[in-house]
Amino acid sequence: MLLDVSKAFLNPGTAFPFEAKVQLPPQDVMGETVSWDEALLQGTYTVVQDEVHLKGTLHGMAHAACALCLGQADVPLRLPFSEVFRKNAGSPEDESFPYEGKAVSLDQMVLTLMMLSLPMRFVCKADCKGTQELQAWQKDISKSSCQDGPPTQRPFEALQHLLKKDEEV
Numbered sequence: 001m002l003l004d005v006s007k008a009f010l011n012p013g014t015a016f017p018f019e020a021k022v023q024l025p026p027q028d029v030m031g032e033t034v035s036w037d038e039a040l041l042q043g044t045y046t047v048v049q050d051e052v053h054l055k056g057t058l059h060g061m062a063h064a065a066c067a068l069c070l071g072q073a074d075v076p077l078r079l080p081f082s083e084v085f086r087k088n089a090g091s092p093e094d095e096s097f098p099y100e101g102k103a104v105s106l107d108q109m110v111l112t113l114m115m116l117s118l119p120m121r122f123v124c125k126a127d128c129k130g131t132q133e134l135q136a137w138q139k140d141i142s143k144s145s146c147q148d149g150p151p152t153q154r155p156f157e158a159l160q161h162l163l164k165k166d167e168e169v
C-alpha cells in the first residue's frame with residue numbers, strides 16, 4: 001500500500017489527515033503461521049525537510065493457533081505510532097523507513113509494528129484448558145515421578161514441544 005504524500009511536499013510543516021488499509025500476507029513466526037485481518041491506519045502525515053512523519057493509530061487483528069488447544073486465537077491490536085520515513089533509510093542503525101518519490105510504502109511499517117506487539121504465545125482465552133490429550137498428559141505427569149523421563153509416544157511430541165516453550169517463557 002503506497003500512501004501518496006505529495007500534498008505535504010507542497011506544504012511542508014502542515015499535517016494532512018489520512019486513512020489507509022493494509023492487508024499483510026500471513027507470516028511464519030517461529031514455526032507458527034500468523035495471519036492478519038486488514039489493518040486500518042488513521043492519522044496524519046507531515047513533511048519536515050526531507051522527511052515524512054507519520055503519526056496515528058493502527059487497528060489490526062492477528063490470528064494464530066492457540067498454544068494450548070490448537071483452536072484459533074485472535075489478538076486485537078491497537079497501536080499508536082509515530083514513524084519517520086527518510087529518502088535513503090535502510091541502514092541497520094537507522095530506525096526510519098525508506099520512501100521513494102512522493103509516496104511512502106506502509107506495508108513494512110505495519111508489519112514491523114504488528115510483529116513487535118505480538119504476544120509471546122497465542123492463547124484463545126485466558127482460562128483455556130487445552131486439548132483433552134494435553135489435560136490427560138498433564139494429569140499423568142503430575143502423578144508419575146520425574147525419574148520416569150518424558151513419555152516417548154509420538155502423538156505427544158507436539159505437546160511436549162509446546163510445554164517446553166511454556167517453561168521458557
Ligand SMILES: [Zn+2]
Binds near residue numbers: 066067068069070123
Ligand atoms: Zn485454546
